[in-house]
Amino acid sequence: MHTRRNGILAFLLAIALPCFAQQQPPATPAKPKPKRTPSAGELVFQQNCSRCHNAPQGFSPRISGTIVRHMRVRASLSKKDEEALLRFFNP
Structure with missing residues (x-):
């Protein structure tokens, strides 16, 4: 009788353990990226130049x-x- 009870207990334990092992920890919320403040020149470019032009990259200061x-x-x-x-343009 004890052997049968121990067998059933071992069977239930063998089934239950993988269920508990697969539980994942609660997800932590993703940290928002800090917002970058545009420079004064970037704002001027966005307000006046970007209607017709892409931001130039790689131009010499001259x-x-x-x-x-x-x-x-x-x-x-x-x-x-x-x-x-x-x-x-030339940081």
């Missing part, structure tokens, strides 16, 4: 300066905006 001075006149940008754009 070429960037020529482009910004030329477009400053066409877009009626202030001197402050021009300087911010130059810092954005």
Whole structure:
């Protein structure tokens, strides 16, 4: 009688253990990425230049300066905006 009871107990234990072993810990919520604050030059570019142009990448400071001075006149940008754009193009 004890042998049969022990056999049943061992059988139930053998079935129950894998069920408990497969439980996963509760998921932790993903941490949100901190928002990046755009620079003043990036804001000027988004508000004035991005309608027609993609952000230039890989221009030398000399070429960037020529482009910004030329477009400053066409877009009626202030001197402050021009300087911010130059810092954005050449960090």
